[in-house]
Each structure stands twice: as C-alpha cells, then as structure tokens.
Amino acid sequence: MSAPASAFHDLDHYVALPRVSGLTLSPDGSRLVTTVATLNRKGTGYASALWELDPTGERPAHRITRSSKGEAGAAFGVDGALYFTSSRPDPEGEEDEAATALWHIPAQGGEARVVLSRAGGISGVFCAENADRVVVTGGLLPGAGSEEEHATLRKRRKDAGVDAILHSSYPIRYWDHDLGPEVPHVFSVQRGPSPRPGADESGDTEGEARSPLPGTTDRAPEMHLRLLTGGTFPALHDPSPIIAPDGTFALLPVTIPEARASLREGIARVDLATGDRQTLFDQEGQEASPGPISPDGTRAVVVVGRTTSPTEPPQPRLQLMDTTSGELAPLAPDWELWATPMAWLPDASAVLVLADSDGRRPVFRVDVANGEVTQLTHDDAAWSELAVSPDGTTAYGVRSSYLFPPEVVRLDLASGEVTRLPGPVDRPTIPGRLEEVETTTADGARVRGWLALPQDRPGPEGHPLLLWIHGGPLGSWNAWTWRWNPWLMTARGYAVLLPDPALSTGYGQDFIQRGWGAWGDAPYTDLMAITDAVEARADIDASRTAAMGGSFGGYMANWVAGHTDRFKAVVTHASLWGLDAFGSTTDAAFYWQREMTQEMSGKHSPHLYVDQIVSPMLVIHGDKDYRVPIGEGLRLWYELLSRSGRPAEPDGSTVHRFLYFPHENHWILAPQHAKVWYAVVLAFLAEHVLGEEPEALPEVLGLVAPQKDEA
Incomplete structure (x- = not known):
C-alpha cells in the first residue's frame, strides 16, 4: 500500500500526528521543557511525555520521561x-x-x-x-x-x-x-x-x-x-495559584457567590508559610483574574472587567494591583484589545502580554510606567505559553497558525526576530495554501477571515466551499486546531472559509458590541456577506457549498439552516437549539441569565424557524457535554424530523443524520471517535455537496456497507 500524499489524506495518519503543548523554563534559563502527546498502542487515547529543548537552538530535543x-x-x-x-x-x-x-x-x-x-x-x-x-x-x-x-x-x-x-x-x-x-x-x-x-x-x-x-x-x-x-477560604473552582517569585505568597482566583445562584470571580492572597489569607478583589459588578507577580512581589498584573448584562458585553482591561492592599491602577486603559498578561521583564519595566488581533495572536510589550503598547511579533501566528529569560533579552513561547501546529520558538525582545527551536515534532506537510480574505458589510463593517484552498487547481466549476463558523462566540479563527482542521477537507478538494464575524475578538470593542445579545443579526449577516465575497471568486463553485459549526458555531449553523436554503448541507455540532430552555440547563446558567433577556432569547432562538429548514442536516452531540447539554441535540433531532421543511418520510427514512457519542463531551477527543467524526462528516458532504454516491461508513459503527451492482 502506497503512503498517503500527506497525513491529512488518511485519518489514521492524521490522528497519529504528535501534538506539542505547554512550556516551562528553568530558573537559570538553561532548560526548556514541553509536552508531546502521542497515540497509544490501542489507538484509543494519547499519552504525554516531557521533552527537553535547548534554548540556544544548538542541540536537538530529547525525551526525558516515558510511560504508558x-x-x-x-x-x-x-x-x-x-x-x-x-x-x-x-x-x-x-x-x-x-x-x-x-x-x-x-x-x-x-x-x-x-x-x-x-x-x-x-x-x-x-x-x-x-x-x-x-x-x-x-x-x-x-x-x-x-x-x-x-x-x-x-x-x-x-x-x-x-x-x-x-x-x-x-x-x-x-x-x-x-x-x-x-x-x-x-x-x-x-x-x-x-x-x-x-x-x-x-x-x-x-x-x-x-x-x-x-x-x-x-x-x-x-x-x-x-x-x-x-x-472559610472562598470557593476555588479551578485553582491555579500565581506564586510570588520569593515564594512567600500566592494569588488565587476565587469564586464569590451572589444572590439568585449567581457567581463572579475575585482574587485572594494566601501566605504560603502560615496559610493566612486576605481578599484583594471583591467588587460587585466587577470580575477579576490574577496574573504574573512582579519580580519584587509588590505588584501583579491582573485583568478586571465588568460582569456582563444583556446590553453590555465583557470589557476586560489590564490593571496593576498592589499585592498587599489590593489597590488598582489602570495599565494601558485606552487599548481596546483583550490582553492576557504572561510575564514581567526581570527589571519590572514592562509586561509581556498576548491578545487576539486581526486573525492573529501576537506578543505585545506593555510599558509599566506609561502604558505604551508595542507589538513585538508580526507573523501570521497565534502565540501562547510565554516565558522570559533571566537576563530579559529573550522570550520563549509556543506558537501555531493554520500552516503549522504548535511549536516552541525563541523571540529576541530587542529585534523581534523569531527563531524556531529544534523540537521533538516536525511540521507536517500541508495539502493546500492559505489566503486572507475580507469584505465590507452593508453597515460598513470590515469582516475578514482565512481561506484554506486545495493545492491542486480547481476544475472549470471551481472548488466546493465549506463555511466553518467558530465557537465562543467570543473568539477568533487564529490558531491551529486538531478538532476542526481545514486541511483534512482541502485534501479532499474543498475550500474552507474561516471567517471572524461580529462577536469575534481581535477587532475592538465595537465589533463585539455589534452582535451582543443579537446573535441572529450581525453575526449572521457578516457570515453571509463574506461567503458572498468568496463565492464570487473564479476558483469557487457557489453551487456546491455547505455550512458547518460547533457550539456557538453550531447555533449559527442552525440559524443559517432556518434562514436560507443556499447551502447544500449543514453540519451542526454541540449546538444550541432552543434558547428558551438552554439557559437553565447549561453548566453556567448564571452567565446565560446575564447575557440575554427572555425577549432576546425568543427573538434569536433557531428552533422557532425549524419549519423553514430544507437543507440536509447532520446533527452531532456528545452525552457528556454539560456546556451545551444533550437535550439540545435531542430536541433538535426530534423537531427536525417532525416539524422541519424536510421532515422524515412516512416510513421513517430521512436525509438528516444524528451522530451521537455517549462518552464524549463538548469536544470529540478520543482518536477513534475523531476518525468516526471526520469519516461521517466527509461522507455526508460527499453525498449532498458533491452529489456522489453515499460512501461506506466506518465498519465500527456497525452498519452494513451499501451493495454495489456488479458489472
């Protein structure tokens, strides 16, 4: 059997690709350690091992732990x-x-x-x-x-x-x-x-x-x-202590209960020798999360923002906190991007932060004295896991883009030069190319995205197109993803559009406000506008398109299905369907109650438009999904078959499909299930978008392969 053209042409090869994550730097700056996850022998999970990298880039990476x-x-x-x-x-x-x-x-x-x-x-x-x-x-x-x-x-x-x-x-x-x-x-x-x-x-x-x-x-x-x-220490939901460099105390994110089963986040300080504690941040109508502590331990960079309401989205801002009194001072108050503080420079003159920005996530330097913000990296990548060398000249991070999965790199803080370090994993061959696309909507907003295209030239009719809608909804298509990877689709001839509509991060507060509390308005029209622009290209076949999304993207896929018949198929994963019931069943109902009024939920609930759905739909849901509980998928499936514009036939047959995972959560994580996910999605698209005969589905589903007539 010949080897596939790339790992993306074969699902077995794809799920076996090693995956890098995380980074830690030794105090003397001489050792870097990252984690590499590889497929286990049974092919049913991943086991992680620690690998050491040379910060100078002179020696190859080597594995330092090994166990099943x-x-x-x-x-x-x-x-x-x-x-x-x-x-x-x-x-x-x-x-x-x-x-x-x-x-x-x-x-x-x-x-x-x-x-x-x-x-x-x-x-x-x-x-x-x-x-x-x-x-x-x-x-x-x-x-x-x-x-x-x-x-x-x-x-x-x-x-x-x-x-x-x-x-x-x-x-x-x-x-x-x-x-x-x-x-x-x-x-x-x-x-x-x-x-x-x-x-x-x-x-x-x-x-x-x-x-x-x-x-x-x-x-x-x-x-x-x-x-x-x-x-009496306040409740800790996901304790991640930020430890002072001298080890005397730590800052902790704490959960503060409010009336009517609501919660907000605050900050506590705990003495690591005595256990004495004090609350540094507990303000009604505000939430805060701790960040890195200054080298002398007197200050910390924290993120503070208002609790949301139906009319006000989050607006997180950087603040300097006195680690003894809790007193706050704004840091870069006029900067609109939502920053995540990562590390202080050793001389305490500045802080390095990350922030979504125009489809990327660069590294920024924020001057502590005057709040001046300087962008340090300008690559088409999303950065994470940042650590600074003891002399303050170099930072190490993990970055990725749609052209390569996460990798460890070195950043010269003076010149901005980025060097990829010899790592434990080689970049896979990408079966396609990436372009940036954008359009201007009817209300004058700029909407941009990434377009992944097959390597081969299209036929006379152009490439079939898949519109992929990101989740969140407060997020951006800017980093490599193993769960929704466009190159598995380009390997099979599809072009994949990855747009950032209203509510996406990295475009300023007004861009988020455009879609806040009105999910079916600007986010939908933004998606249709950029799809129109891409379909107008000579290398795209507008007659063969599909829409796909997960979580909020699944909500939007449901909304799309009920508001247009332009798509040959719709794939909706872990999706919100009936906003009238969803809010009380999700794992953070208090947040939902802040976000939408009953009137807003009623106006923007996809289930109200089920009778207008005519596109074939593939519904996917995991039973262990507590963020969007399985009831959403069950209700969608029943109403799709009983009330849609294309219901089940009298004999029970239907063009729609429901792919159910009893033991998966909001994401499909097990490699054997990821293969099933992609195989079923590709078969569904091939039938309804490409007009091909139904493909044989994985035998592990227990289905009988379709019989073909013999010549």
Whole structure:
C-alpha cells in the first residue's frame, strides 16, 4: 500500500500526528521543557511525555520521561529539579488505587521518583522562581480535617459503591464532569516527615493536611502537605495559584457567590508559610483574574472587567494591583484589545502580554510606567505559553497558525526576530495554501477571515466551499486546531472559509458590541456577506457549498439552516437549539441569565424557524457535554424530523443524520471517535455537496456497507 500524499489524506495518519503543548523554563534559563502527546498502542487515547529543548537552538530535543500513563504539569524548582504529575505506577509504592502523584527528577538528572502521593491524587504543581517553595492542588472531601480522614472517607464511599453527591450551592457540574464531593484546594509541600496525627507544626489541627510518602528511601526525601485553603477560604473552582517569585505568597482566583445562584470571580492572597489569607478583589459588578507577580512581589498584573448584562458585553482591561492592599491602577486603559498578561521583564519595566488581533495572536510589550503598547511579533501566528529569560533579552513561547501546529520558538525582545527551536515534532506537510480574505458589510463593517484552498487547481466549476463558523462566540479563527482542521477537507478538494464575524475578538470593542445579545443579526449577516465575497471568486463553485459549526458555531449553523436554503448541507455540532430552555440547563446558567433577556432569547432562538429548514442536516452531540447539554441535540433531532421543511418520510427514512457519542463531551477527543467524526462528516458532504454516491461508513459503527451492482 502506497503512503498517503500527506497525513491529512488518511485519518489514521492524521490522528497519529504528535501534538506539542505547554512550556516551562528553568530558573537559570538553561532548560526548556514541553509536552508531546502521542497515540497509544490501542489507538484509543494519547499519552504525554516531557521533552527537553535547548534554548540556544544548538542541540536537538530529547525525551526525558516515558510511560504508558504519561506525564503532565511540568514545573522547575529553584534548584533546577523538575516536578511533574503522573498516574504511572510507583515502583516503590503499595497503592491499591492508581492516583496521580507528584514526581521529581533531580537537577543533575537521574531516574524520576515519586516524592508525594495522596488519596484522590494531585491535579497540578507550581513552583516559586527564586525560592524553595512547591505548591500543589488537589481535591479534599468537605468532612475531612486531615489527609488521613480524607483517605478514610474516600475508601468508605468506594467500598459502599456510593457515588451520590449532596449539593447546597451552585454550580453542580462543569464542562464534562460532576463537581463534588471533593472540593478543590491548594496545599504547600513541606519537606520532612509528616507531623504526628492530630497536630501540625503549629500544634493546630485546623487546615492541616499531610500525606506520608509510601516507599520512602534515602534517595527520595519524605514530604507532606499543609492545607492552605481550608476553613472559610472562598470557593476555588479551578485553582491555579500565581506564586510570588520569593515564594512567600500566592494569588488565587476565587469564586464569590451572589444572590439568585449567581457567581463572579475575585482574587485572594494566601501566605504560603502560615496559610493566612486576605481578599484583594471583591467588587460587585466587577470580575477579576490574577496574573504574573512582579519580580519584587509588590505588584501583579491582573485583568478586571465588568460582569456582563444583556446590553453590555465583557470589557476586560489590564490593571496593576498592589499585592498587599489590593489597590488598582489602570495599565494601558485606552487599548481596546483583550490582553492576557504572561510575564514581567526581570527589571519590572514592562509586561509581556498576548491578545487576539486581526486573525492573529501576537506578543505585545506593555510599558509599566506609561502604558505604551508595542507589538513585538508580526507573523501570521497565534502565540501562547510565554516565558522570559533571566537576563530579559529573550522570550520563549509556543506558537501555531493554520500552516503549522504548535511549536516552541525563541523571540529576541530587542529585534523581534523569531527563531524556531529544534523540537521533538516536525511540521507536517500541508495539502493546500492559505489566503486572507475580507469584505465590507452593508453597515460598513470590515469582516475578514482565512481561506484554506486545495493545492491542486480547481476544475472549470471551481472548488466546493465549506463555511466553518467558530465557537465562543467570543473568539477568533487564529490558531491551529486538531478538532476542526481545514486541511483534512482541502485534501479532499474543498475550500474552507474561516471567517471572524461580529462577536469575534481581535477587532475592538465595537465589533463585539455589534452582535451582543443579537446573535441572529450581525453575526449572521457578516457570515453571509463574506461567503458572498468568496463565492464570487473564479476558483469557487457557489453551487456546491455547505455550512458547518460547533457550539456557538453550531447555533449559527442552525440559524443559517432556518434562514436560507443556499447551502447544500449543514453540519451542526454541540449546538444550541432552543434558547428558551438552554439557559437553565447549561453548566453556567448564571452567565446565560446575564447575557440575554427572555425577549432576546425568543427573538434569536433557531428552533422557532425549524419549519423553514430544507437543507440536509447532520446533527452531532456528545452525552457528556454539560456546556451545551444533550437535550439540545435531542430536541433538535426530534423537531427536525417532525416539524422541519424536510421532515422524515412516512416510513421513517430521512436525509438528516444524528451522530451521537455517549462518552464524549463538548469536544470529540478520543482518536477513534475523531476518525468516526471526520469519516461521517466527509461522507455526508460527499453525498449532498458533491452529489456522489453515499460512501461506506466506518465498519465500527456497525452498519452494513451499501451493495454495489456488479458489472
């Protein structure tokens, strides 16, 4: 069998492509570590390994961990030791239940060893830059006052076969998992043996937790845990502590309850030695998230914005926060882009931030003294994971674009020169080319996007076109995606349009305001306007087009289906259908209640236009999707077959299809399911857009292949 022209011509090859993510830099700037996910032997998942890269770019990357379970969450200690989390077996342990433990590789190298394990596992590890301070996160049962009690309660639940959870507050689930009964907490890792039961170093049992290291040897020092966020500490939804460089304190995002089951985000400070805490930000009508702390620990860059309303979208802005008093001072207050602060320069003169901008996500330098913003990178790429060298001359980051997946690069902060470092993964061959397109709408707005085109010249009629609508809706098509990859489509002859309509980020506040609370208006007309412009090209066949989208993009695909018959097919994934019911069932109902009034939801709900749908629709939904619950997909499917302009026939047959994944969430993550997803989508498009005979679907679906007449 001959090899495919590219990995994108064969789904088996595509899902086997290694995937780079994350970046951490050692305190002395001599070592970079990233994570590479590769397909497991069964082809049913990915296992991550840690790889080290040479910051100078002189030596090739090399792998430093290896296990079938994989590793994640790499962080360097001040002494150069590398910490990470993994659920792989501990050769010296005696755990009955596999749990994610804290592992350690000494700075001088050697075998990775478990330094701390606990019932229920460890979810993350964080280290101070200039001090011997290690912090971890993990779950703790509310009734437990110590690690021993926590382990006992977990065992009782398991032995009794009980998984019931009693809630007294909102929310009760998130994304694809139930919240509780364990509550997220932050712990300080203490060196030395665990204190005797019933007393910690201060003699106070409240807030103390410990975990004796199983299988301790003289080469793996014993450690234990001290609970930092117990008692009356505000709720932590997804604890990601920002640790001061000197290791004395950390800033934490905290969840603040409000009336009518609403929530908003604030900032708390916790002393990492004593556990003393104070709330630095708790303002009604405002939300905040912590960012990096200055080298001297006196200030932090935080993002502060108003809580949304039906008429007011988010408007996040950079602020400098005094880490003792919580006092705020605006930083670049007139800059409209939504920035994410990443790192201070060592001399504290400026902060490096990332922000969506015109279909890219560049690196910007923000001067702390005067708020002046300077764009440092000008490549057609989206950056993430930024770290600064100790001398302040260089930054390292992960970037991607639609022409290449994530890769580690070096940025000269003086010249802006970007150098790709020798990494663990080669760039795949792209079966096509990329162009930038734009148009001006009837109301004078500029709408732009990316157009992925096949490598081969089109036939006389032009390439068939797929309109892909991004989710969010506050987002932008600017970075590589494994879940919605246009090159799998160009490999089969399609052109793929990736537009940024109203509500997209990177075009200023007014562009977001155009679509706020009115999803069916400007976002829809923007999409149709740029589709018109692309269909007018000589290399595009306007008679063979389809619309596709997921999440908000799925909502818009449903809206498109009910408002035009121009598309030969519509693919709607994890989509909102009935806005009258959706708001109370999503995992963050309070946010939805802020965003739309009942009148707005009624006016812009796709289900009201089901009788006008005539395009064949492929509905896709995962049962573990708590962001857009499965009820949306079930209702859409029933109403499509019973009430649409193209309902099911009397014998039950229909042109529509419903692809259902019982164990997937908002995204289709398992590689074997990703292959099914793409195979079914391609077969559906081939039939209805290209007019071809129905393709044989994957045998794993349990379907009988269509019989062909013999010559």
